Amino acid sequence: MASSIVVALESLFSPVNIGVAIVSALIITELCRFYTDPLGHIPGPFIARLTPLWLWKLTWSGVECRTIAALHEKYGPVVRIAPNEVDISDGVAIYPVYIRNGGFLKSPIYQNYDVNGSVTIFSGLDPGHRAIRAKAVTPIFAQKAVASGRPAVQSVADGMVTELERRKDEACGEPVDVLNLFRALALDTVTTYLCGESYGSVGKQRLSATAFVDDFVAGGRFFYLPGWIFNHVSDWAAKLDKNKVSIVASTEIIEQFATRVVDRSMAEEKGEGQTYQGRLLRAGISRDETIAQVIDIMFAGTDAAGMTMSLLACELARHPDKYEHARKELLANPDADPQCLPYLTGIIKESLRLSNANPTRFPRIVPSPGLEIPGLPTIPAGTSVGLGAYILHLNSDVFPEPQKFLPERWLNPTPEMLRDSFYFGAGARQCIARNLASAGLYWSAEALIRSDLLRGARPVDEKIEILEWFNAKVVKGKIELRW
Numbered sequence: 001m002a003s004s005i006v007v008a009l010e011s012l013f014s015p016v017n018i019g020v021a022i023v024s025a026l027i028i029t030e031l032c033r034f035y036t037d038p039l040g041h042i043p044g045p046f047i048a049r050l051t052p053l054w055l056w057k058l059t060w061s062g063v064e065c066r067t068i069a070a071l072h073e074k075y076g077p078v079v080r081i082a083p084n085e086v087d088i089s090d091g092v093a094i095y096p097v098y099i100r101n102g103g104f105l106k107s108p109i110y111q112n113y114d115v116n117g118s119v120t121i122f123s124g125l126d127p128g129h130r131a132i133r134a135k136a137v138t139p140i141f142a143q144k145a146v147a148s149g150r151p152a153v154q155s156v157a158d159g160m161v162t163e164l165e166r167r168k169d170e171a172c173g174e175p176v177d178v179l180n181l182f183r184a185l186a187l188d189t190v191t192t193y194l195c196g197e198s199y200g201s202v203g204k205q206r207l208s209a210t211a212f213v214d215d216f217v218a219g220g221r222f223f224y225l226p227g228w229i230f231n232h233v234s235d236w237a238a239k240l241d242k243n244k245v246s247i248v249a250s251t252e253i254i255e256q257f258a259t260r261v262v263d264r265s266m267a268e269e270k271g272e273g274q275t276y277q278g279r280l281l282r283a284g285i286s287r288d289e290t291i292a293q294v295i296d297i298m299f300a301g302t303d304a305a306g307m308t309m310s311l312l313a314c315e316l317a318r319h320p321d322k323y324e325h326a327r328k329e330l331l332a333n334p335d336a337d338p339q340c341l342p343y344l345t346g347i348i349k350e351s352l353r354l355s356n357a358n359p360t361r362f363p364r365i366v367p368s369p370g371l372e373i374p375g376l377p378t379i380p381a382g383t384s385v386g387l388g389a390y391i392l393h394l395n396s397d398v399f400p401e402p403q404k405f406l407p408e409r410w411l412n413p414t415p416e417m418l419r420d421s422f423y424f425g426a427g428a429r430q431c432i433a434r435n436l437a438s439a440g441l442y443w444s445a446e447a448l449i450r451s452d453l454l455r456g457a458r459p460v461d462e463k464i465e466i467l468e469w470f471n472a473k474v475v476k477g478k479i480e481l482r483w
C-alpha cells in the first residue's frame with residue numbers, strides 16, 4: 001500500500017508534471033493580467049504588456065527614441081512601451097503632464113541619479129524636499145542676476161575663442177575636437193558664475209572632467225532599471241569599465257573642486273550667500289549634501305551646453321550662407337543684447353532643438369484620478385508617462401523638414417513650435433538653470449561668430465551620431481571641425 005502511494009506521488013511530481021504546472025500557472029497569471037490589465041486599451045507591441053526587459057534593452061542599446069518614434073507611426077500618439085509605462089508623442093500632453101498644478105511627480109527612477117547617496121535638486125521626487133533647496137538658489141538664476149554676471153562669463157567665452165584659434169593653427173588642417181573645448185567652456189561658465197571660482201579648463205589641452213562627464217552620461221543606459229537593480233548593475237559596469245582608472249581620477253578632481261568651493265563658502269560667505277553653494281549652506285543644507293549638489297550641477301552644466309555649442313558650430317560651418325547672415329546681423333548691431341537679435345535667436349533655438357542633449361522621455365507618475373486628454377486614450381493613475389524631446393523636436397507636423405538646420409523657421413514660430421520646444425523640459429521641474437544656459441549659449445555664439453573663426457571650417461562628419469540615453473552620448477566621443 002505504502003509503496004503504491006510513493007509510486008503515485010513520484011509520478012505526480014515527475015519533472016514533466018512540475019514543468020506543465022509551472023507553465024500553466026504562468027499562462028493563467030498572464031491571462032488574468034491580460035483581462036484585468038488597466039492599460040489593456042493602450043496600443044503597443046505585445047511584448048511591452050509582458051515585461052519591461054525589452055525596453056531596458058532598447059535603452060541600453062541607445063536606440064530607444066528612434067524605436068518608440070516608429071511605434072508612434074504605427075500605433076498613434078499614445079503607446080505602451082512596458083507593463084506600466086506609456087509614451088506620448090502629441091505636444092498637447094505637455095501642459096497636463098508637466099505644467100498644470102505644478103505637473104505630475106517625477107518617477108522614482110530619478111533616484112538613480114542621486115549623487116554620493118544625496119538626493120539632489122534634479123533627482124528629488126518630493127516637492128517639499130526640493131522646495132527648500134530650489135528656493136535658496138532660484139534668485140541666482142533670475143534673468144537680471146544672470147545678466148549682471150555677464151562680464152565674468154564673457155571672459156570665459158573670450159578665452160574659448162583664443163583657445164580655438166590656437167588649436168586651429170596648431171592642427172594645420174587636421175581635425176579639431178570642438179566637443180571637448182565646448183564642454184570646458186560650459187564647465188568654466190557654470191563654475192565661474194555659480195561657484196564664484198572657475199574650474200579653469202578652457203586653456204588646458206584636454207578637459208580633466210571628461211571621464212567624469214562620460215561616466216555620468218553612461219549611467220543613462222540603465223536609467224529605467226529599478227533602484228536596487230540599478231545600483232548592482234552600475235557598480236559592476238564601473239568595475240568592468242576599461243576606463244575605470246581615468247573615471248576615478250577625473251571624479252576625484254571634480255569632488256576636490258566641489259569640496260574646496262563649499263569649504264571656502266562656509267568660511268567666508270556672509271548673509272544669505274552669493275554663490276550656489278553658499279545659498280544652499282545658508283538654507284541649512286549640510287556640507288556633504290551641498291558638495292553633492294555642486295557635483296550635480298558641474299555635470300548638468302557641462303554636458304548639454306557643450307553638446308549644443310558643438311552642434312551650433314558644426315551647422316554654421318556646414319552652412320556658410322547662414323553663418324554670413326548671423327555675422328551681418330551681429331556686425332550691424334554692435335551694441336545690441338544678442339538675446340534680442342532674431343536670426344541669432346533662430347540659430348540658438350535650432351541648435352537646442354537638433355542637439356537633443358536630453359532626447360528621451362522625462363517620466364512622471366499619473367496621479368489619481370488618471371490622465372484625460374480629449375482625443376487620446378485615458379491613462380490610469382499610477383502609470384509612468386512621459387514625452388521626449390527627440391520625438392517632439394523631429395515631428396514633421398510641427399517642424400517641417402525636421403532634420404534640417406533652419407534658423408529661419410524661428411523668425412515666425414507657430415504656437416505648436418513654441419509648445420513643443422522641450423529642450424529645457426517644462427513646468428516646475430524644467431531646467432532650473434535655463435536662463436543661465438541660454439545666456440551662456442548666446443554670449444558664446446556671439447563671441448565665436450564675431451571672431452570669424454568658423455570661416456573656412458567644415459564638419460568632419462555628415463551627422464553627429466548619438467546613443468539615445470537620458471543624456472545623449474556622442475558615439476564617436478568627439479565632434480570635429482577641420483579648416
Ligand code: HEM
Nearest residue numbers: 122297300301304305362423424425429430431432433437
Ligand atoms: C543647454 C543646456 C541645458 C539643457 C539643454 C538642460 C536641460 C535640462 C532638462 C531637459 C531638464 C529637465 C529634466 C526632467 O524633467 O527630467 C533639466 C533640469 C535641470 N537642469 Fe538643466 N539643462 C541645461 C543646462 C543646465 C545647467 C547649466 C545647469 C546648472 C546649473 C543645469 C541644472 C539643472 C538642474 C539642477 C535640473 C533639475 C531641476 C529640477 O528638477 O527641479 N542645467 N535640465
